[in-house]
Amino acid sequence: MPRAGADASGPGAPTPPRRVLREPAELSLWLIRPPLPDSPAAGRLAAHELDEAEARRAELFVRPQDRVQYLSAHIALRRILAASTGYPPDRLRLGREPGPLWAHRRNKPVLLYPPAPVHFSLSHSHGLILIGTAAAVVGVDVQRIPSPGTVEVCGPALHPAEWRELRALPHAQRQGAFARLWTRKEAYLKGLGTGLGRGPARDYLGAGTDADAPPGPPGWVVRDVLAGSQHAAAAALATPTEPVITLRSVPVACLYGGAAGQPLSAAPLLAWRRRGSWTLRWSLLERDPPG
Template sequence: MPTIPLPRDPPRLSLWLVRPPPPDSAAASRLAARELDAAEVRRAELYLRPQDRVQYLAAHIALRRILAAATGYPPERLRLGREPGPASARGTGRPVLWDPPVPLHFSLSHSHGLILIGTAAVVVGVDVQRTPTIDTVRLCGPTLHPAEWRELARLPERSRPAAFAQLWTRKEAYLKGLGTGLRRRPALDYLGDGTDADAPARPSGWIVRDLRVGPRHAAAAVLATGAEPLITLSSLPVACLYDGPAGAPLSAARPLA
């Protein structure tokens, strides 16, 4: 009698949103840079604007605390690095957690007061962007895949900034998943909405999802799987970055979707 394969659990993609505190607030002064490694501290010091420095600190502390909750390791003991990037995009590569006790991939993005972090057992990419001006759309649009640019050009001008932001987050999330970042030309891959009759398929082997994160930002996530994932999106209060045990910030998470 043939064996009937048991159904496998769907891949899980966990997403968190964090808003950094104002740079002159008591919350900002409590951010624990001691949980970061030396390279992260040096990078934070390069930011000239206080709000950018606080956003960077908040993003990386949140990432380390989320990874600590998943692994049981203290945030400051986590070893983060980069995989070797593709030969066609030297100097790049996905950020990785070295020697995790369980399969664990992550991706991080932050833009103008909003931080997005994703974790999964397979390769993940996330991106968040503030909606740009129409001038930015006009400048950057021609660098897109031709079918993507045609789709945007058909929209009323007032609708293009939000549509461009959503498209661009799909593209950057995908390029982060590949490990190339923007060293791979944006025109090479199609991440549009499929309304152009001559548009190719989106990249195979990847699930691409738009995320609702508020009226002023767009966000997207990609997952290296062919199976439909189980996606959770939660908001982390800023106090999770300094209150309570460093490895357990997720108990205060508020589900958003």
């Protein structure tokens, strides 16, 4: 037995426990602005990379801008997943998680082939597309800032602490705050795979300013995403610790087919976040489309 103060290392000494340093989870976010439906850029979109179900879905849209937005979103998603898996975009097979047939359209979208550990989520609203990819379950949502009337109609359906927080704000701030809250809620519910089938009052995702506010969902990190002045956006990741988040802007030329297309590596980094506030590369406000 070693005397006090002696070095206890040696062949017979117990091995001290090793500290396992876990790398923080990574979340990649991508913003895309679809081209105008009557522009040359819309005609260059690589629509041939979509599968039959996506092509049929695109044809169902009545408004040309909605069709182009859908095409842009799904071409971008396939190219982002192709960059993650090494498979060509048109060879990827997308589907839905197993679940009741009546809820098939609401079941979480998944990558069926190749069998790669990549989770993704997609959202689009009024000229802005947001895609998130990660090794853990992820949900994203983007919404245009709503009217004051929408806030008053939908607000009472929120968690009581969330609604109290909104009503405590000046009227001029409620629309933006509501939009940020709603996208946090939808991103989280997309991550769960329930969508709004799970009542919006069940989970608290507010700003934490109400004295009686409960904690947020355990095991999840839910963060606002920079999306300019006309939209709000959020992402939810199933991780217990703060992830490294990167936000990139995808030029529409990255969605072209043929020689005119740019590689996804041309998507510039807009912002990143590690354990605090966002660090900006340049202002997203300058990228808002005209009113």
